[in-house]
Each structure stands twice: as structure tokens, then as C-alpha cells.
Amino acid sequence: MRVAIIGAGPGGLCMGKRLIDEGVEDFVILENSDGVGGTWNLNRYPGCECDVPSALYSFSFDFKADWSKPYGTQPEILAYMRSFASKFGLLPHCRFGTQVTRAVWQGGSWTLTLASGATVSADIVVSAIGMFNDLAWPDIAGLYDFRGTMFHSARWDWDHPLAGERVAVIGSAASAVQFVPEIVKTAGQVHLFQRTANWVLPKIDTPYTPEQLEAFRADPTPLLVFRAETESNMNKGMTFADPAANAERERAGLAAIDVVADPEVRRKLRPTHPYGCKRPLFSNLYYPAFNRPNLELVTEPIERVTTDAVVTADGTVRRVDTVIVATGFATTKYLSAIDVVGRDGRGIDDAWRDGAQAYLGVTTSGFPNLFMLYGPNTNNGSILTMIEAQVEHVILHLRRLRESGAGWVDVLPEAMGRYNAEVQAAIAGVDVWQFGCNGYYRSPGGRVVTQWPYSMAEFQARTGVVDADAFELGPVV
Secondary structure, eight states: OOEEEEOOSHHHHHHHHHHHHTTOOOEEEEOSSSSSOTHHHHOOOTTOBOSSOGGGSSOTTSOOOOOSSSSOBHHHHHHHHHHHHHHTTOGGGEEOSOOEEEEEEETTEEEEEETTSOEEEESEEEEOOOSSOSBOOOOOTTGGGOOSEEEEGGGOOTTSOOTTOEEEEEOOSHHHHHHHHHHTTTOSEEEEEOSSOOOEEOOOOOOOOHHHHHHHHHOOHHHHHHHHHHHHHHHHHTTOOOHHHHHHHHHHHHHHHTTOSOHHHHHHHSOSSOTTSSOOEEOSSHHHHTTSTTEEEEOSOEEEEOSSEEEETTOOEEEOSEEEEOOOBOTTOGGGGSEEEOGGGOBHHHHTTTSOOOBTTTBOTTOTTEEESSOTTOBOSOHHHHHHHHHHHHHHHHHHHHHHTOSEEEEOHHHHHHHHHHHHHHHHTOGGGGSOOOSTTBOTTSOBOSBOOSOHHHHHHHHTSOOGGGEEEEOOO
């Protein structure tokens, strides 16, 4: 059984480790970038850190106790991923700088075409490219006419110093909330162009003392207890279906804005959508940054970008040296970022005309022996917890293939249809997701394709078994 894993982020690494546990050594991890870590290897902007408590951000079978503070930073998370890959013998299986551009099912196996023109054959393909793959760039007139320095926050240009510069930041969501408080410390002037005010909640994030870290290393029990408690709380609240809990978070978010001295800036920072309608954010540094004289919040729409300036709809011209695009990712594309062709020559784009969908977020009908990690409708709580559950589900399928002697497995269209109808009905019952917020959660057709509307515990229970009646087994070709 030859397995090809696309992506060496948390999902790909977890999958590789579990394959080795199962005695499967014939696998390759194909990674487009220069190393392991996925989004934590590629996203290296100042202030980058996780918005999930550190106690939850390591795999259950490789618990990390000595994070520097309650919310781990990007360098720490990347170091953990690198250590994980080395510890479990995954590096010899990795091929870095290897981009998969096409995957075709034919004759009972998959052929992956690489950007180099070479091909890789595999009986099983596991996509671990997840949600944060394709960069999202704004549709702004003249953006590419700008002659200064311009880069996306997810591909930070560390060779370009911002000290003393006039900087335009386009976008005010997850990455901007983290890096803007850092760059205003040295930039001459920062103009933050906000389209929609987000909910930004405070968090308990006091760094641990050396004594605390030593104690955690000696006995991680307190952190393991905290992990269990945090996971339990997430299971109760991450679906945003509890109005009382949402109202409490809104109160906390609004109270946090009070630190901003200028009443007009405070007004512009107040969200106009309910908590949970868009991705909630967490920072203790974002709002205080607006008390600096060199940070301007701009809410007037951008009309165009010129060779040296950003022009807003009111005619104001702000001349800048650098433009940082902080508009995130095309989160709803998933595996369709690659040209994938399944049974009967059907492409994944055609199968997902109405938005990405899969059974348990892992398998899509018409694409045998193809499994996805962090696939459609699996975004909830700690993604590492969700990924572990998905990987275990894939392992169950591989065991079934091995034990049955079958050559391939494919989810039946009826089973996938029933499952997705149930999930979408549950999503329709979460009021805050029906408010009309755009982006992140929804495909262009309006379907919510990212969110899991139940608890992580429910997902673990469902992926912990394989419903044989939901799948078709085929012979070895």
C-alpha cells in the first residue's frame, strides 16, 4: 500500500506518524514549502501566535508542557512541529519544494503530477493542505500598480525593514490584529484600512515564570487537567448556539474597546454583527495600539491604489512606502486548490459546484481512496484535536482495506448527501451564522463550508467508527 500525503503541516505529520504506528512505511509527504509546519512555517509575521490555548495545541500522544505562555507563539509552534517530525522519523519521508498541481484517479490508483513535471503514483492519497492554502488578495483598482514594497501578511518580507516607513495595512482580521501592534513600535506611520470591525476579545496570557515552566516539565498534570477543562468548555461553546454565552462574550469584547482614548475611534471599532457571525479574534495588544499617534484607523472604502498612495472614496490620498495585504486566505477552496480528477473523469470543481462538501469532512463521493484532513465543515475548537480524529478515521479505512483485500473505498453519494443535509440543517439553526457575514465561512454560493456545528466530542464519536453501509468497496485492479 503506497500512500501519498500532500502537505507537511500538522495534519500531514500526524498522518505520517500514525502510518508508522500501523506498520506502513511506504509513504511520502509532498510539501510545497521548504520545511514542515504548514501554516506555522509559512506565516511568520510579527506577533504571530495561536488563538487556541497552548495546552490544547499539541497532539495528545506528544504533549508539550513548556510553552512560554498560555497562548503559544509561531516560533514555538514551528519548533514543536519540527521536533515532532524528527522524533517520529518523518523527515526521511518528506520531499520539500515539491508542489502537487494535479491528481488523477485511473486504473485503481492515483497519479500525482508535480510542478516539475514529474509524477508520483499512490494507492492512497491523503490531502493535508487544509483551509489556509491559497492567499486571498483584494480586488482593488490599481493594487498592482504600486511601486513601493507590497507583500501579503502570510508571506512576510523580513528583508524589508519598516522602521520609519509609511505603511498601509489592508485588512483588519486575524493577522492584522496580531502584527499591527508590533509594527507601530517602529514604523513612522501606519494606516489600517478596516472594512468590517471584528470582535477582539482579551485573553489571559501572562508569560510563565522559569519556575512554573520547570514545574510543568517535572509534572504536567496541572496542564493536562487544564487541557481537559478547556476542551470541555470548547465543546459547550464553540458552536455559538448559546445566546447567553454569546452575549457574555460581546460584553467582554465591548468592554475591551474602552481602553481606546478617542471616542470616534472607539465607535469605528465596535462590531455591528453578532459575536460568532465571523471568526472571533483574541488580543490584549490590539486596542491599546490605537492610542499611539502613528496608528490611524481608516474606515472609508478604498477607491484605488496608485503608484505611491492609497486613495479612499472621500478623495483622501495617503502616500505610503509599503502596502501590507492582510486579507487572509481563500478558506473555502480546500482540495479544489489542486486540479483533482476522480472516477469517470469528474473533477473536484464539478463535484463541489455548490461548495465543498464531504462525508465527515474526510471523503467525497466519486474520489476513491482520497481522504482529506481539515476538510469541509471540520472547523471547530482546537484543530489539532479535530485532525487527530480525522486521522484515526482514515486509519480505520486503511485497516478495512487491508483486512478485506479490497482495492479501493468510496463513500456512497446517498450517504454523503444525507450527512451534508443534516450538517447544513444544524448550521441553519445557529442564528449568528445567518446574519449575512461574508467570507471565511461561506463559499461563493452562500453555503457554509467551513464550520462544524456540533462539539469536538461529537466529531470524535462519529469519526471513531466506520459505517460500512455508507461506503462502497472495490476490487484490486
